[in-house]
Amino acid sequence: MIPSDDSALPVTGRLAGQRAVITGAARGIGAEIARTYAREGAQVFVLDIDIGLATQVARSIGGHAAKVDLADATSTSTALEQAIATLGGIDILVNNAGILKMAPLLDLTIENWDTTFAVNTRAMFVTTQVAGRAMVAQGSGSIINMASMGGKLGSPNQAHYAASKAAVISLTRVAAMELGAHNIRVNCICPGYVLTEMGTATRTPEMVEAWTAKSPLARLATTTDVANMALFLASAEADYCTGQAMNVSGGMVMH
Numbered sequence: 001m002i003p004s005d006d007s008a009l010p011v012t013g014r015l016a017g018q019r020a021v022i023t024g025a026a027r028g029i030g031a032e033i034a035r036t037y038a039r040e041g042a043q044v045f046v047l048d049i050d051i052g053l054a055t056q057v058a059r060s061i062g063g064h065a066a067k068v069d070l071a072d073a074t075s076t077s078t079a080l081e082q083a084i085a086t087l088g089g090i091d092i093l094v095n096n097a098g099i100l101k102m103a104p105l106l107d108l109t110i111e112n113w114d115t116t117f118a119v120n121t122r123a124m125f126v127t128t129q130v131a132g133r134a135m136v137a138q139g140s141g142s143i144i145n146m147a148s149m150g151g152k153l154g155s156p157n158q159a160h161y162a163a164s165k166a167a168v169i170s171l172t173r174v175a176a177m178e179l180g181a182h183n184i185r186v187n188c189i190c191p192g193y194v195l196t197e198m199g200t201a202t203r204t205p206e207m208v209e210a211w212t213a214k215s216p217l218a219r220l221a222t223t224t225d226v227a228n229m230a231l232f233l234a235s236a237e238a239d240y241c242t243g244q245a246m247n248v249s250g251g252m253v254m255h
C-alpha cells in the first residue's frame with residue numbers, strides 16, 4: 001500500500017502512463033515525490049546511493065530501483081540509461097538528490113566544495129544530457145531540478161551549497177531555453193526548510209524557530225508541500241511553464 005498524507009491533493013490520475021525517474025528518492029523529499037507520482041499513475045524508477053532504502057520505496061509503490069553514485073559521472077549516466085531502458089523511455093526526470101555538509105566559509109575544504117558541486121550540480125548536467133537526448137527523440141518531456149531557497153538567498157555556513165543551488169537555477173534556465181523547441185520543459189523548485197534527514201541534521205532548534213517566524217504562513221515546509229509542486233510541474237497543468245524557479249517557502253522568498 002502506498003503511504004498517504006493528510007495534506008496530499010485528491011488523486012486524479014494526472015500522471016497516468018508517464019514514466020518518471022527520480023534521483024535521491026530513497027527518503028525525504030524524493031521519496032514523497034515518488035509516492036505522489038505513483039499515486040497519480042506514473043511508473044516510477046528510484047535512483048539512489050542507498051539501494052536498501054530505495055528498494056523499499058520502489059516496492060511500496062510498485063516501481064523500480066537501482067543504485068547510483070551521483071558524485072561519479074559514469075555511474076550517473078549508466079544508471080540513468082539503464083533506468084530509461086527498463087521503463088522503455090522517460091517522460092519525467094526529477095533531479096532531486098542533494099547533499100549539504102555545513103562549514104564556515106573560511107574552513108570550507110576543496111573536497112567538500114567539489115563533492116557538493118559533483119552531486120548537487122554536475123550530476124544534474126549529466127542526467128539532463130542523457131534524459132534530454134531521449135526526450136528530444138520522442139519530442140516531449142519534463143525535467144524538474146531541486147534547487148533551494150538557499151540558491152536565491154544564501155545562508156551562513158553554506159557557501160558551497162548555496163552556490164551549487166544557484167548554479168542549478170541557471171542550468172535550469174539554459175536547459176529550458178535550449179530544449180523548449182523540442183517540447184521539453186525544464187523547471188526547478190526552491191524549497192524552504194523541510195525537516196527531513198538533511199533538514200534536521202543541518203538546523204538547530206533555534207534556527208527552526210527563527211525560520212518559522214520568517215514565514216508569513218508561520219510554519220516550515222513539509223515533504224508534501226514540495227511533492228505537490230513537483231506534481232504540478234510534471235503535469236499537463238504546467239504545460240506553459242518552463243525555466244522557472246518555483247518557491248515553496250511559505251513566503252520566506254518572494255522573488
Ligand SMILES: NC(=O)c1ccc[n+]([C@@H]2O[C@H](COP(=O)([O-])OP(=O)(O)OC[C@H]3O[C@@H](n4cnc5c(N)ncnc54)[C@H](O)[C@@H]3O)[C@@H](O)[C@H]2O)c1
Nearest residue numbers: 024026028029049069070097098148193194196197198199
Ligand atoms: N530539507 C531541506 O530543508 C531542503 C531545503 C531546500 C532544498 N532541499 C533539497 O531537496 C533535495 C532533497 O533533500 P532532502 O531534504 O530530502 O535530503 P535527504 O538527505 O533526506 O535525502 C537525500 C537523498 O539523496 C541521496 N543521495 C545523497 N548523495 C547521493 C549520491 N552521491 N548519489 C545518489 N544519491 C545520493 C540520499 O541517499 C537520500 O536518499 C536536495 O537536493 C536538497 O538540497 C532540501
